[in-house]
Amino acid sequence: MIEAAGKAGPAPAIARSQAPAADRRTARRILPNRGIRRQTIVGWLFVIPALLMYLVFVIQPLFLTVQYSLYRWDGVGPATWVGLANYVTVLSEPRLLETLFNAFRLVLFFSLVPVGLGLVTASVIQRVATGRLGTISRTILFLPQVIPLVAAGIIWGRLLSLPGLVNQGLSAIGLSDVTRAWLGDFDTALPAVGIIGIWVLLGFCTVLLLTGMTKIERALYESARLDGAGWFQEFKAITVPSLRHEIGVCLTVTVIAALAAFDIVYVSTGGGPGGATAVPGIQIYILAFLERQVGIASALAVVLVFLVLAVILPIQRLSRDTAR
Amino acid sequence: MVSIGFDRDRIRGTWAVRLAAAILVMTTAIGCASPGAVAPSPTPVASATEAPSASAAEPSPSEAAAPSCGTDPVVLNAYFETGFDIPFKLAEEFTKQFPNVTWDIKQDQFTNLMTATPRLLSGDNPPDLIRLPSMVSLVADGLLKNLDEYATAFGWDEWSAAQLAQNRVAEDGTRGSGSLYAMGLNYSMTGVFYNKELATQIGMTAPPTTVAEFEGLLAKAKDAGLQPIMQWNATASGGGLAFPLQNLMAAYGPTEPINDWIFQKPGATIDTPSNLTAAEHLQQWIEAGYFPEDANAIEYTDANARFGQGEGVFMFNGDWQNATYDKDLPGNVGFFVFPSAEADGKLAAMSAPLTYGIATNAKNADCAAFFFNWVATDETARQINVDIGGSNPGGPTDLPIPSAAEGSVTNETLAAGNEVAKDNGGMDFIANATGSIFAQGWTPELQKMVGGRQDAAGLLKAVQAEYEKELNR
């Protein structure tokens, strides 16, 4: 079912990028000139249900968030207009600013490691485990993607605790000095949450990159081998560049997961200790529903949305592979 | 989690700009309408200043019959906290005695309840009975029913004034006086629990009578290779180190200023010299390693589990845990009130009602109030309170306090309750001062102190600053 498993190389890609133009031409033939207006109306009728649900439950709340962010409101009483004051608070109050920094720190774990390690793993599977082992590995590595994130949080909460498996393992290899309650220690709490993220996301990246790898033309590798290139050189010169698109997708998904993290953090650390793992998602929840500062919560949410866009767009730009 | 595959050919840089521009234009258009006008206002609610006087102004109905649950079928809509059996058992018994009343009970974690309560009370199906984490802001928004008329009708005014004081809110928003807005299902007692076996091991023959004596015991425990104190401090459960901290505060200073701060009396501050001494002692305990090194990762349930398995000589907790302690360490758990700084100093302890409230628009307010009264006066209910809740049922002073099972630590906590009452040393919890002082003040600062990133003076200053910030909103 994986499309284009056999396709590779530039020709089909070019055909693909030309496809939209071709479709446009044929599309006109689908809609007969006479009934174009009616077809248009019918066509839009097809879109309206989905559009409606989306507008009402996603776009409208988004506008409302922006609206709330301009007021001071506790959710129950009357609201007071404060203009951009909430944004000033978000960008100046250390506790709130820190959440944004934490979000970016998580990006290092949630994004860079899964992509990097995923590339390595995928290429390993590609080269030495194409058969049974490869399929089984793929399935196993993908498992964490399927379970609820809160389950992942609880599982790792126990693993990372003082009597947990991680410390047991460390002691077993003689590193018992390093053992500690990873999620309760100021220095290690955020990296520990990061580890949970890696566990959840590695499988996704690996499988995605693997799929991309199967499309890379064998001939490229063979000629490289003839030139005497080793694994790493092949990796650098052929594999990574060919996977620009897939890497882009990986980065996009994982960056969003990092910046918008909530479930894992809520369940494993609650944002603690002392705010060490406070991420924007948690802070928005606390501000809106515990402290009843709907205005500031909304401002933080808007800032988060902008940050996500600001990071994703360049990634999308860069991962466009024009020549494949 | 949402996965995304992007059609790279479609994403252009400029579309985002166009979209963003569109958003900006539309939001400035919308920006004129205030969300307060757009959003639904809570179903008819008296404003904060009106609520107390409105009820007082009502002519009290000639109380030939105090409010009751009547004879028609009633379903009480209730919200309890998970992990505590006592309200469930009381509800069961209540239905046994009054079969026309059944319960629709929902339960949730304490932390979830803290965020959910305002929403629940102002929603379409407000609870008849709900566990209240904190009250003042709820009263200010007119979400809680004023119970003064019930107090008169049932005669609660004649109970010990101290019992009801914590549930009173005055018109200026301070606690401790004014109209009654909540009732306690029982009155808990807190202090120091100890593992009798381990205590004997370190040579403790009688509960310590001074702080210095207690600290000596801690040192002995440490030297003997035992965990001196088992305590929780994880974010989800809230900073359990607040218990020993407050005990120390009451040991080194009077309880009134502490209660004033909790009750939001104007000008109250937690940053006082005696409190500083207390916090410094706590810091010393942390630095000496008396608390578990992973305290910041220990949740409430974990701490109890570990103490129950013999890890920890002492634990600062409350009598609501008695039943579990008796089960895990039968005959092996003792209790004493945290001593004062001096041998003959006044005893003090946190003692708070297990607060429950009635929503302003609750459908069965009368029945809920009757339930409150029943809990405090009915013999079976009082026994349940002692056996399962481990706590003092409160109520009229002429009713005897039921006795607990032989060998149960409840006997000790009840006796201790009397001693503290004699010294008038009851305090509310510093965690309850405002709706979020625990989650945003005490817990993170105590966690920092455990992690060596905060000192005593900084702790008090930071919490006081957070307190003032919240009060000024």
Next chain:
Amino acid sequence: MKVARQELYAGRALLLALCAITILPFVSIFTTALHPSGAVPGGLSWPAEPQWGNFVEAFNVANMRALLTSSVFIVLAVVPVSLVISTMAGFAIGLLRIPGAKYLLLLFIFGLTLPFEGIITPLYFLARQIGILNSRLAIVLPLIGLFMPFAVYWMRAHFVNMPSEVSEAAKVDGASTWDLFWRIHVPLARAPIASLGILMSVWAWNQFLLALVLVEDPTQRTMAGALGAFQGHYATDIPLLCAGTILILLPTLIVFILFQRQVIAALLQGSVKG
């Protein structure tokens, strides 16, 4: 492709190590779940007397019957409707190429990057206003809306690649647009629809934040939302917590193992397709 023996072994070792690290957490939770109630066992220790009853008890304590019903209801309410309307929209945008399709698509794609936290607060007030707060509808309706970006994009990606001859033939036979859609293209789109359905079912099942905020009665939330019940209840029960966690992740795990090819292919196809 000849591969050096060294590389073969090193590669396989790496793979095995990663798989082990992935599986170990599951195993650890499983063994912990079998310990007697109240114990605080270390990472990996098979108990002397496995307490299989813990699973039953966890099921009852967390009121899982109600939760299962609730989650199933939510999935049944969300997925079929989402499939229908997103297929229709994808059809219109990808095949019919209605005017404005490009901008519509961009509008949906924008939603793909939106974190839930960006809209959770107004969703709460909106739900209250419409009167669906604290009912499962409060999860169902917003979830349908939130699934639209991915679903519409997904279906459109399929329809865009449909050769025009198919529609041509239908037009010649005088088929209306609806016939074209329902009789011709939907049957052809069975595979992507199925994959999308499975994906959305898994996502709906695992939904946490929406359930936490919009539904106050924990028994009306999703299975994932139930985990809170364990963390608070039962003062000394870690084995029970682990048993409950396993029960909660079991359904999606089973679905995945049964449909793994479809699930993986589904997730990746959207990214691979041009």
